[in-house]
Amino acid sequence: MTSTALLTDHYELTMLSAALQAGTAQRSCVFEVFARRLPDGRRYGVVAGTGRVLDALDGFRFGAEEIDALRGVVDADTLDWLSDYRFSGEIDGYREGELYFPGSPIMTVRGGFAEAVILETVILSILNHDSAIASAAARMVSAAAGRPIIEMGGRRTHERAAVASARAAYLAGVDATSNLEAARTYGVPSAGTAAHAFTLSFAHADGSDERAAFAAQIDALGVGTTLLVDTYDITTGVRNAIEVAGTSLGAVRIDSGDLGVLARQVRQQLDDLGATETKIVVSGDLDEYAIASLRAEPVDIYGVGTSLVTGSGSPTAGMVYKLVEVDGVPVAKRSSRKESHGGGKRAVRVARATGTIVEEVILRDDAPADVRIPGTDGLDVRDLQIPLVRGGVRVAAPPTLEESRGHLAHALVTLPWEGLGLSHGDPAIPTRYLNEPESR
Amino acid sequence: MTSTALLTDHYELTMLSAALQAGTAQRSCVFEVFARRLPDGRRYGVVAGTGRVLDALDGFRFGAEEIDALRGVVDADTLDWLSDYRFSGEIDGYREGELYFPGSPIMTVRGGFAEAVILETVILSILNHDSAIASAAARMVSAAAGRPIIEMGGRRTHERAAVASARAAYLAGVDATSNLEAARTYGVPSAGTAAHAFTLSFAHADGSDERAAFAAQIDALGVGTTLLVDTYDITTGVRNAIEVAGTSLGAVRIDSGDLGVLARQVRQQLDDLGATETKIVVSGDLDEYAIASLRAEPVDIYGVGTSLVTGSGSPTAGMVYKLVEVDGVPVAKRSSRKESHGGGKRAVRVARATGTIVEEVILRDDAPADVRIPGTDGLDVRDLQIPLVRGGVRVAAPPTLEESRGHLAHALVTLPWEGLGLSHGDPAIPTRYLNEPESR
Incomplete structure (x- = not known):
């Protein structure tokens, strides 16, 4: 030791x-x-x-x-x-x-x-x-009112503080962490699927290829995975996601923009495409106030980073x-x-x-x-x-x-x-x- | 490793x-x-x-x-x-x-x-x-305008982040750290003398005994040490300090109250007692703004904790x-x-x-x-x-x-x-x- x-x-x-x-x-x-x-x-x-x-x-x-x-x-x-x-x-x-x-x-x-x-x-x-x-995380859990939260802030804090933060957040009611060391050391459930880099890595000289990226992710992780749809145009991203994955797609993630407006648009689009069970994960500068403000929106899961691991102020x-x-x-x-x-x-x-x-x-x-x-x-x-x-x-x-x-x-x-x-x-x-x- | x-x-x-x-x-x-x-x-x-x-x-x-x-x-x-x-x-x-x-x-x-x-x-x-x-510490160093700063915030941040913070603060121009692991791992100069607990530990049923605490500290660390004078009454503390240590006392530390006002009073008192070379260390909720506001006061050394290790906001x-x-x-x-x-x-x-x-x-x-x-x-x-x-x-x-x-x-x-x-x-x-x- x-x-x-x-x-x-x-x-x-x-x-x-x-x-x-x-x-x-x-x-x-x-x-x-x-x-x-x-x-x-x-x-x-x-x-x-x-x-x-x-x-x-x-x-x-x-x-x-x-x-x-x-x-x-x-x-x-x-x-x-x-x-x-x-x-x-x-x-x-x-x-x-x-x-x-x-x-x-x-x-x-x-x-x-x-x-x-x-x-x-x-x-x-x-x-x-x-x-x-934990004190900050508990407020976020309350604000989420039963919807799950994934802690993904490890990159915003000291590399070992990240592990302790994941533990404290789980204690406070957060459902999972992105941090693999916290999963190993403390048994906190870990979660994660893909970043923008993954979609971008399928680009070539003639242009981007979001569909190829989605197809590769589904090949590896199955249709239950979460596809990140906001690398390029979100509406196209959602359409690509459902065309590639089918209507059994687990979830889509939106990581930027006005999350409330986007969640409503994306929910409508998913429903119109028949993907009524596909969930919506939102992330990007969320804190307890932003989470609370999304309570009336069709959001299924929150991904919280910076504000959580820095104690939200x-x-x-x-x-x-x-x-x-x-x-x-x-x-x-x-x-x-x-x-x-x-x-x-x-x-x-x-x-x-x-x-x-x-x-x-x-x-x-x-x-x-x-x-x-x-x-x-x-x-x-x-x-x-x-x-x-x-x-x-x-x-x-x-x-x-x-x-x-x-x-x-x-x-x-x-x-x-x-x-x-x-x-x-x-x-x-x-x-x-x-x-x-x-x-x- | x-x-x-x-x-x-x-x-x-x-x-x-x-x-x-x-x-x-x-x-x-x-x-x-x-x-x-x-x-x-x-x-x-x-x-x-x-x-x-x-x-x-x-x-x-x-x-x-x-x-x-x-x-x-x-x-x-x-x-x-x-x-x-x-x-x-x-x-x-x-x-x-x-x-x-x-x-x-x-x-x-x-x-x-x-x-x-x-x-x-x-x-x-x-x-x-x-x-x-480092970005926060550099602003504090600028604000201190040549006066030394000791980083003492390890207790306010994750125990390993504390070590990295001491290193980053030193990089930014802070002079020393309280953190012994940072001294071992990175060679950052470490510093420290005593807390209020030390003075309080000399109390007994009949009352406090600040003079005994000061005498014990000087026996162990010499008259070049820094005596913490604000456990009880500061004016009495300064008088006790000089009576016990003599006018060669290294420094006194003030850790609470209106630091500007107190620094002036204590400087005057030290000078009146003939301890014109005894330095004044101030600490307690200092950030770059507080440091700057003390520029015109007779402060010799700043001790900075919370605001430094939390990036000052x-x-x-x-x-x-x-x-x-x-x-x-x-x-x-x-x-x-x-x-x-x-x-x-x-x-x-x-x-x-x-x-x-x-x-x-x-x-x-x-x-x-x-x-x-x-x-x-x-x-x-x-x-x-x-x-x-x-x-x-x-x-x-x-x-x-x-x-x-x-x-x-x-x-x-x-x-x-x-x-x-x-x-x-x-x-x-x-x-x-x-x-x-x-x-x-």
């Missing part, structure tokens, strides 16, 4: 070095991952990346190569300490596919200062990226990893604009009997399991964190990606109706702090 | 399969990477990622594991072809650190249809990501990989909004004797080396593409990262003065097409 240990900020290790020297490295600490706000007027966020954090933790080892790379960054005692590094603490967190809101304690890491502080960067990188993608979830407790003492930064809530926390979500959620309540983590929360009489109260790591080892049988996907699909149904709105607004539910301790 | 072969879209392989069956897989093709426009009112783009593309090409091999993963995606004949895959063609491209403009042929891949089409996704992923980061460069020529015939998609220019190309940049660039001219790639370009009399004309791969093998001694960094620093000086403006506007120079062929 490739070491993830250097996916770390330089200052984690200088802090470690100073703590070792000062004798504070073993202080019992609680670090917490949370977002101060949701991005850009969003109503909810989707937790994603937890499974990848646990994978990264397994690979967080300083082998000989990593130690060599750190000579000059930290002193020999620190290198010795790192060469034996194994996280030995506890991690709890919101499961993947859980909704989150401002202040939600999405992940809590308990351990010695040194062993826990150096996990900051890799944990945040993964959660910030994956949650940003919010490419990072803005989560932070903050020390909230030291040797049992709640601590918090007190400078302007960035106030935090000290102390280890427990989070519950409160719902009506109908399932609709009404608020998130943050309690102290030493609150008894059956603590009475004022204002929740007759309401359902559910704990949000689950155990992820105990004694440095992942707990058995964490939720699978499919289970997390199902969890989110259910959670979205529990949002108050305005929570699924695409317009900018406040978080769908408020967050309430109960018995908050005074921090040092 | 980890295989990069599955960082590929499903449809590349279905196209391959169809082309093998149709007998068109060996057609001689020219694919071109270009951006139809610059992101979001930018005046120029910066090419980055070329070196990483060449690394990815070396790893683009379908081993037994990759072949296994593709069973069911493509047929057995295609799998056989892939298991022997080695790119055998030619690649030319703009060097890293070159400016680019709309239509610039940033990379040209020449080879058989099959061998070249399957490189689309990984090439675009790398160039789109790295160029987006433009997280992807929007480059595409298009087939432009087949067996010598220029080809181009002709549907709306996405028109392309067919045919293999050669690009030159035209500059005045003073060095200021005036336009980019795109010629046919069969134009003689000494072709006379109308309108360039008395001007300097420089070819933009360099050979990168010949016969499937990288050319010897491509530019190093340091050389590319120097190249960009020089190139930015050649922009017309309005090209360095931060405001939205047109590309700094126009692109002119000469003797454009008719496409099929």
Whole structure:
């Protein structure tokens, strides 16, 4: 396994070095991952990346190569300490596919200062990226209102971020990805047929030959395939497609132009040609707003790229990893604009009997399991964190990606109706702090 | 080396399969990477990622594991072809650190249809990501007007994108990164001292102990270190810092609040305490506009995170990989909004004797080396593409990262003065097409 240990900020290790020297490295600490706000007027966020954090933790080892790379960054005692590094603490967190809101304690890491502080960067990188993608993708899935979405944005983002994006998008309810590495690594269904280059590759000195391209694709992939009809003239492309494939053609794809107008024209043309079962796939600069605007049009499948893998305007979830407790003492930064809530926390979500959620309540983590929360009489109260790591080892049988996907699909149904709105607004539910301790 | 072969879209392989069956897989093709426009009112783009593309090409091999993963995606004949895959063609491209403009042929891949089409996704992923980061970073470097910038955004982006971002930022003139993997892999200088968690970790039941934290940091890192003074009250923090470190303290860092106002106050306080050489580092939601707005303030070093690794509003460069020529015939998609220019190309940049660039001219790639370009009399004309791969093998001694960094620093000086403006506007120079062929 490739070491993830250097996916770390330089200052984690200088802090470690100073703590070792000062004798504070073993202080019992609680670090917490949370977002101060949701991005850009969003109503909810989707937790994603937890499974990848646990994978990264397994690979967080300083082998000989990593130690060599750190000579000059930290002193020999620190290198010795790192060469034996194994996280030995506890991690709890919101499961993947859980909704989150401002202040939600999405992940809590308990351990010695040194062993826990150096996990900051890799944990945040993964959660910030994956949650940003899943949060955007969930809005697109809602906007699509049951129509399938294929994620095809890998080419618009870092080549490894592409794989994680495909995973996060699938978690959020997207149906398939173009990315083959995501299919291999995470079992996400992959899909794809042909690009304009394929049609263009049949051109010759006398002109283009779209029909030859279509015929070749059908020979290889069968009539159930999707033919891309907008390389040249779309009306001709649709006619060529049905003439070559017959009326059993699986689908046509339109990748440019006014997709709503074109979808209507193409649907009419397909129906007139007798291809009433042939589906229409649209792609090209789609985001949740464009998807929503196509709801009344005869579109069967959406292909979404750039906006999905870049978080549709919010490419990072803005989560932070903050020390909230030291040797049992709640601590918090007190400078302007960035106030935090000290102390280890427990989070519950409160719902009506109908399932609709009404608020998130943050309690102290030493609150008894059956603590009475004022204002929740007759309401359902559910704990949000689950155990992820105990004694440095992942707990058995964490939720699978499919289970997390199902969890989110259910959670979205529990949002108050305005929570699924695409317009900018406040978080769908408020967050309430109960018995908050005074921090040092 | 980890295989990069599955960082590929499903449809590349279905196209391959169809082309093998149709007998068109060996057609001689020219694919071109270009951006139809610059992101979001930018005046120029910066090419980055070329070196990483060449690394990815070396790893683009379908081993037994990759072949296994593709069973069911493509047929057995295609799998056989892939298991022997080695790119055998030619690649030319703009060097890293070159400016680019709309239509610039940033990379040209020449080879058989099959061998070249399957490189689309990984090439675009790398160039789109790295160029987006470098393009944003270059604007920040310009805005900083000679003051150093430290990139510290790794935690806000995918964990591997973080490494590539640090590299791209360094290419663009940023001075150092927080990311240790970027230091190991690419030799980017790394930097960092301490976070708020370090100061907070010295708190106890009776209260905080900022002085103990500062003393511990100085013990470990020396008085040349940077103390983070805004965990509690900044004025007290600065006083504590100088009392503990003495007036030789390297720097203080402010990470929140109105950075301009605070920098002035802290400078005054440091000077009053006799710490006239102690520098001020500011960080916290900085982008190129915030950096520019601090130009008149006593700031010595900028720490930039989120906005840098997310491309400051433009997280992807929007480059595409298009087939432009087949067996010598220029080809181009002709549907709306996405028109392309067919045919293999050669690009030159035209500059005045003073060095200021005036336009980019795109010629046919069969134009003689000494072709006379109308309108360039008395001007300097420089070819933009360099050979990168010949016969499937990288050319010897491509530019190093340091050389590319120097190249960009020089190139930015050649922009017309309005090209360095931060405001939205047109590309700094126009692109002119000469003797454009008719496409099929």
